[in-house]
Amino acid sequence: MSETFPAGGGDIRLEHATLRGEEAGTETRYTVSLSRPADARWIGAFQDAQAEMPQHRRFRLDPTGASLAFSCRSVEGPSGVFDLLLRAESLLEMLGRRLEAATPHDPVPFPASPRVRTVA
Numbered sequence: 001m002s003e004t005f006p007a008g009g010g011d012i013r014l015e016h017a018t019l020r021g022e023e024a025g026t027e028t029r030y031t032v033s034l035s036r037p038a039d040a041r042w043i044g045a046f047q048d049a050q051a052e053m054p055q056h057r058r059f060r061l062d063p064t065g066a067s068l069a070f071s072c073r074s075v076e077g078p079s080g081v082f083d084l085l086l087r088a089e090s091l092l093e094m095l096g097r098r099l100e101a102a103t104p105h106d107p108v109p110f111p112a113s114p115r116v117r118t119v120a
Contacts, residue, residue, distance in 0.1 A: 012036060012092055014068070014085065021081075024071075030081060031062075031069045032088070038065030045095050056091050058084065 018033035038046065043065055050056045060069045068088055072080045 011096060012038060012042060014089060014092065016085070018067075019085075023074075026074050027071045028074060028081075029069060029071045030084075031067050032085070033067045034065070042095065042099065045098055046091075049091060049095060049098075055087065059088055059091065 013035045015033045015035055019030060020032075021028045021030045038061065043061065046061055050059070058070050061067075062069065070084050070088070072084060076083075
């Protein structure tokens with residue numbers, strides 16, 4: 001299930017069908033693709049959110065900005081993975097709102113002044 005987030009730089013979402021896990025001892029490392037690669041502005045907002053909110057530090061953005069990674073302990077089971085996916089979605093939604101709010105809206109165009117005909 002993928003959700004669409006607001007445009008304006010924040011329209012990135014998780015592509016759940018791409019979720020992959022790789023066991024590493026007592027943990028499983030998961031990766032999930034993003035709907036599109038993140039640009040520098042989005043990556044900066046992601047890093048700011050992680051600095052502000054420690055609960056988001058479990059997520060790692062790959063160097064290309066195309067996927068998100070996180071790890072779960074084996075004892076957390078499927079519910080732990082689901083919980084982290086929900087947290088990731090919440091993070092992406094928050095980033096979308098922040099980027100949308102920071103995006104200047106297009107100016108409202110003024111209609112052209114009506115031409116005045118002069119009669120000679």
